[in-house]
Amino acid sequence: MMEIVTLAHGAGGRLTERLIENLFKKYLNNEYLQQGDDGAVLSLPGTKVVFSTDSFVVNPLFFPGGDIGKLAVYGTVNDLAVMGAEPLFLSLGLILEEGLELSELEKIIQSIAQAAEKAGVKIVTGDTKVVEKGKGDKIYINTAGLGIINTPNNPSGKKARPGDKILVNGYLGDHGAAILAVRENIPGDFTSDCAPLNELVKSIIHEYPVHAMRDPSRGGLAATLNEIAKQSNVGIELWEEKVPIRPQVKTLCGYLGLDVYALANEGKVIMIVPPEIAEKALEKIKAHPLGKDAAIIGEVKEAPAGLVYVKNRIGGERIINMPLGENLPRIC
Amino acid sequence: MMEIVTLAHGAGGRLTERLIENLFKKYLNNEYLQQGDDGAVLSLPGTKVVFSTDSFVVNPLFFPGGDIGKLAVYGTVNDLAVMGAEPLFLSLGLILEEGLELSELEKIIQSIAQAAEKAGVKIVTGDTKVVEKGKGDKIYINTAGLGIINTPNNPSGKKARPGDKILVNGYLGDHGAAILAVRENIPGDFTSDCAPLNELVKSIIHEYPVHAMRDPSRGGLAATLNEIAKQSNVGIELWEEKVPIRPQVKTLCGYLGLDVYALANEGKVIMIVPPEIAEKALEKIKAHPLGKDAAIIGEVKEAPAGLVYVKNRIGGERIINMPLGENLPRIC
Ligand SMILES: Nc1ncnc2c1ncn2[C@@H]1O[C@H](COP(=O)(O)OP(=O)(O)OP(=O)(O)O)[C@@H](O)[C@H]1O
Ligand SMILES: Nc1ncnc2c1ncn2[C@@H]1O[C@H](COP(=O)(O)OP(=O)(O)OP(=O)(O)O)[C@@H](O)[C@H]1O
Ligand SMILES: [Mg+2]
Ligand SMILES: [Mg+2]
Ligand SMILES: [Mg+2]
Ligand SMILES: [Mg+2]
Ligand SMILES: [Mg+2]
Ligand SMILES: [Mg+2]
Numbered sequence: 001m002m003e004i005v006t007l008a009h010g011a012g013g014r015l016t017e018r019l020i021e022n023l024f025k026k027y028l029n030n031e032y033l034q035q036g037d038d039g040a041v042l043s044l045p046g047t048k049v050v051f052s053t054d055s056f057v058v059n060p061l062f063f064p065g066g067d068i069g070k071l072a073v074y075g076t077v078n079d080l081a082v083m084g085a086e087p088l089f090l091s092l093g094l095i096l097e098e099g100l101e102l103s104e105l106e107k108i109i110q111s112i113a114q115a116a117e118k119a120g121v122k123i124v125t126g127d128t129k130v131v132e133k134g135k136g137d138k139i140y141i142n143t144a145g146l147g148i149i150n151t152p153n154n155p156s157g158k159k160a161r162p163g164d165k166i167l168v169n170g171y172l173g174d175h176g177a178a179i180l181a182v183r184e185n186i187p188g189d190f191t192s193d194c195a196p197l198n199e200l201v202k203s204i205i206h207e208y209p210v211h212a213m214r215d216p217s218r219g220g221l222a223a224t225l226n227e228i229a230k231q232s233n234v235g236i237e238l239w240e241e242k243v244p245i246r247p248q249v250k251t252l253c254g255y256l257g258l259d260v261y262a263l264a265n266e267g268k269v270i271m272i273v274p275p276e277i278a279e280k281a282l283e284k285i286k287a288h289p290l291g292k293d294a295a296i297i298g299e300v301k302e303a304p305a306g307l308v309y310v311k312n313r314i315g316g317e318r319i320i321n322m323p324l325g326e327n328l329p330r331i332c
Numbered sequence: 333m334m335e336i337v338t339l340a341h342g343a344g345g346r347l348t349e350r351l352i353e354n355l356f357k358k359y360l361n362n363e364y365l366q367q368g369d370d371g372a373v374l375s376l377p378g379t380k381v382v383f384s385t386d387s388f389v390v391n392p393l394f395f396p397g398g399d400i401g402k403l404a405v406y407g408t409v410n411d412l413a414v415m416g417a418e419p420l421f422l423s424l425g426l427i428l429e430e431g432l433e434l435s436e437l438e439k440i441i442q443s444i445a446q447a448a449e450k451a452g453v454k455i456v457t458g459d460t461k462v463v464e465k466g467k468g469d470k471i472y473i474n475t476a477g478l479g480i481i482n483t484p485n486n487p488s489g490k491k492a493r494p495g496d497k498i499l500v501n502g503y504l505g506d507h508g509a510a511i512l513a514v515r516e517n518i519p520g521d522f523t524s525d526c527a528p529l530n531e532l533v534k535s536i537i538h539e540y541p542v543h544a545m546r547d548p549s550r551g552g553l554a555a556t557l558n559e560i561a562k563q564s565n566v567g568i569e570l571w572e573e574k575v576p577i578r579p580q581v582k583t584l585c586g587y588l589g590l591d592v593y594a595l596a597n598e599g600k601v602i603m604i605v606p607p608e609i610a611e612k613a614l615e616k617i618k619a620h621p622l623g624k625d626a627a628i629i630g631e632v633k634e635a636p637a638g639l640v641y642v643k644n645r646i647g648g649e650r651i652i653n654m655p656l657g658e659n660l661p662r663i664c
Contacts, residue, residue: 010389011657012550013594017559036563037488038411038546039384041481044376052371053423053476054459057342079370091385093474095427127386127474131662135469142425142459144385144476149373156369214370218344227349231368262345325343330463 003102010096010130023106024126027113028092032124040124042089046148050085052076053144059330061108061138063182065174065192068141069111071266071332074196076145077119078215081198082269084154084205085147087119092126092143097136108139119196121145151206155213155271160232164211164300165278167271169200169285170244170293172221176263177249179331180256188248195267200288204271208281212272215265218332219323222261224270225308226322235301238310238320242297261310262323264331272300335434342428342462355438356458359445360424364456372456374421378480382417384408385476391662393440393470395514397506397524400473401443403598403664406528408477409451410547413530414601416486416537417479419451424458424475429468440471451528453477483538487545487603492564496543496632497610499603501532501617502576502625504553508595509581511663512588520580527599532620536603540613544604547597550664551655554593556602557640558654567633570642570652574629593642594655596663604632 009015025033032040056072073090080087092112096105116123174193181190197215204210212232216224221243229236238261245260253260267290273281278296285291298310308320341347357365364372388404405422412419424444428437448455503525510524529547536542544564548556553575561568570593577592585592599622605613610628617623630642640652 006658007661008656008658010550011655011660011663012555012596013655013657014653015656016551017654035488035490036559037415039382039415039417039477039479041415041486042381042383043379044381047375049374049376049381049478050371051374051421051423051476051478052457053425053474055425055427055461055474057427057461057463083369083371083373085371089383091383091476093385093387093425093476095387095389095472125384129387129389129472129662131389131469131472134466137463137467140427140461140463140472142385142387142474142476144383144423144425144474145371146381146383146478147371154373156367158367218342219348223344227368264344321346322349323343323345324340324347325345326338326340328343329339330461331343 005096005098005100005102005130007098007130010128016128019128023109027109028123030122032122044148046150048149050080050083050147050149052079055140055142056332057140057330058332059137060182063192064178064190066194067111069108070115070194072141072143073112073115073119074194074266076143077121078197080145080147081201082213082215084151085149087121087145087147087198089124089146090121090143092123094128095136095140096130097138098130098133100138119198153205153209155210157212157214157228157231159211160228160234160272160300161211162234162300162302163275164272165275165296166298167273167282168295168297169269169291171246172243172265172268173245173249173260173263175266176331177252181252193265193267195290197269200290201269203288204281204284208273208277210271210273214270216268216270217266218264219325220262220264222320222323229308230306233305235304236298236308237301238298240310240312242295244293244295258327261320337428337430337432337434337462339430339462342460348460351460355441359441360455362454364454376480378482380481382412382415382479382481384411387472387474388664389472389662390664392514395524396510396522398526399443400471401440402447402526404473404475405444405447405451406526406598408475409453410529412477412479413533414545414547416483417481419453419477419479419530421456421478422453422475424455426460427468427472428462429470430462430465432470451530485537485541487542489544489546489560489563491543492560492566492604492632493543494566494632494634495607496604497607497628498630499605499614500627500629501601501623503578504575504597504600505577505581505592505595507598508663509584513584518584525597525599527622529601532622533601535620536613536616540605540609542603542605546602548600548602549598550596551657552594552596554652554655561640562638565637567636568630568640569633570630572642572644574627576625576627590659593652
């Protein structure tokens with residue numbers, strides 16, 4: 001008989017206990033979680049701590065290049081990393097739908113454990129709730145994360161300056177394309193870029209004074225650059241031919257009527273750096289496996305303040321607006 | 333026209349931005365959230381940090397004595413407090429169902445802001461996702477919390493010792509009863525005990541060496557004491573006549589066929605303390621508004637190890653098992 005999640009698994013009694021012992025403590029095994037107390041007692045060496053959270057509701061749960069478990073770990077790891085922090089600890093909040101197969105839950109917890117190992121973080125505390133069939137969609141995951149800052153550099157969306165160069169560590173839009181292709185049943189070679197960016201970011205941030213850094217997740221490059229243009233009150237110019245986008249991703253966007261710049265990424269980082277270090281930082285990024293297709297894709301301008309636009313080789317320009325996003329639900 | 337949450341509110345674009353500006357930053361206003369970066373940079377004075385998380389899926393969203401927003405703040409505040417920590421910062425992860433009225437969301441965010449103010453914590457980072465109609469239930473909330481320990485006392489479920497007395501700060505089962513009464517449409521005077529325990533706990537923990545401390549939330553007193561009995565490998569004896577339970581709550585439990593000891597609480601703390609300080613600690617608890625109905629309800633025994641039982645005045649005994657909980661879905 002197939003074992004499934006029942007409402008009693010979320011009631012804090014014997015079945016909740018069984019999930020905690022047989023799944024969470026087993027796979028996410030570490031000294032903090034083993035305590036089984038109401039929270040984890042941590043020592044956080046350093047004076048500056050970064051705290052971030054994301055929930056994950058991606059549909060489907062498994063897709064080429066990843067799954068909701070990996071996303072939940074790397075997503076929060078990446079938000080900490082782009083704040084200049086070394087990610088250390090995550091919490092794990094699960095909302096399970098009644099009827100979810102325990103074997104599927106187990107696969108997701110295994111994936112979370114693997115991803116945490118790879119990113120060098122520990123899941124130290126968690127929570128599990130169950131909702132009735134039809135009030136969820138198998139599983140929703142929240143992670144919150146803690147990291148410590150141990151460099152004097154602290155990038156922020158407010159610090160982009162005219163003249164700064166805009167770097168990205170590789171092809172844009174792969175995650176969004178992979179999810180949409182599975183969902184719309186479109187054949188082709190689409191794989192999510194889902195990856196932990198902390199190591200790559202660390203190799204740069206300790207050496208170069210990055211002004212602004214952000215992971216272009218939901219809303220993609222378009223949302224991220226619009227946010228920074230606004231926060232820093234600068235213009236941002238993109239060079240169309242320099243933005244790394246796979247041909248099949250461009251084709252898919254044409255087919256679905258989507259702006260490729262608005263597609264989500266889960267293993268990309270945008271770094272905005274002073275011009276004099278841009279080439280050296282690019283070389284350093286390229287030396288990392290997650291940065292081999294990196295490129296300088298544009299430049300910060302004084303005007304038009306708050307706007308992002310893209311220029312092509314023959315001088316054509318168009319504004320890249322903050323996306324509306326109505327066609328891209330549950331991408332992460 | 334009634335404004336509602338749409339899928340685009342969760343896509344990371346213009347509508348997400350609008351929610352963040354017009355609701356979250358407006359009501360949860362503080363210097364950290366205003367930054368709008370990928371995480372909050374915090375300074376956490378002290379060497380020991382406590383980290384905890386809970387998700388909230390309570391149904392209905394509003395109930396006598398509270399709402400999902402208050403629960404989400406106080407729930408995590410209380411887990412930090414019972415770890416001996418002073419709660420400082422929370423993250424806020426929302427999973428909204430398409431179609432949720434913005435006015436209802438606004439009421440919940442206002443309630444969160446009020447509760448955070450009352451508990452003395454700040455919401456410093458957050459995330460908002462939207463799922464399709466029928467894949468959620470209006471709103472699910474996750475909070476993760478950070479607190480610092482600044483007392484040498486660090487209670488743990490492992491530290492209950494034979495002879496220790498068991499204290500509770502008031503009537504048990506009020507939250508569970510309030511939710512069930514609304515849901516089953518049972519008339520009567522039922523109000524959730526939903527409250528932040530950090531101030532009460534602080535007044536005790538700095539003065540008395542509390543061995544074990546826990547908030548008896550899902551699974552109630554039964555789950556909490558069973559956990560501690562197991563973690564500390566001790567027996568726990570309860571004195572039936574001493575456990576504060578309101579008559580109407582007892583009646584409701586009889587009517588619904590539920591064990592009153594398994595009902596959830598959201599403003600109660602169990603403290604297990606050395607016998608020599610029990611009476612003094614009780615007096616101190618009673619001096620606090622959240623502790624005026626406090627009582628000493630039992631004692632830790634050497635045997636039977638790992639078991640909880642209740643004794644009545646005429647010597648009758650029964651085992652209090654870890655509840656199964658199949659009748660108590662979505663209580664918090
Ligand atoms: N999904 C999970 N992953 C890792 N650990 C978990 C998970 N769910 C629960 N735990 C751990 O199990 C223990 C019990 O969690 P539980 O949520 O029952 O405690 P609580 O928050 O005090 O209760 P409540 O959620 O009713 O308020 C805690 O130590 C918690 O960290
Ligand atoms: N419910 C919320 N409450 C408080 N702040 C929020 C909430 N939702 C988002 N925010 C804040 O808004 C800003 C943008 O959040 P957003 O989730 O879009 O960023 P992100 O996590 O980098 O992107 P993604 O979620 O796509 O990975 C952050 O500063 C975040 O803390
Ligand atoms: Mg981000
Ligand atoms: Mg994120
Ligand atoms: Mg919990
Ligand atoms: Mg809790
Ligand atoms: Mg608790
Ligand atoms: Mg987010």
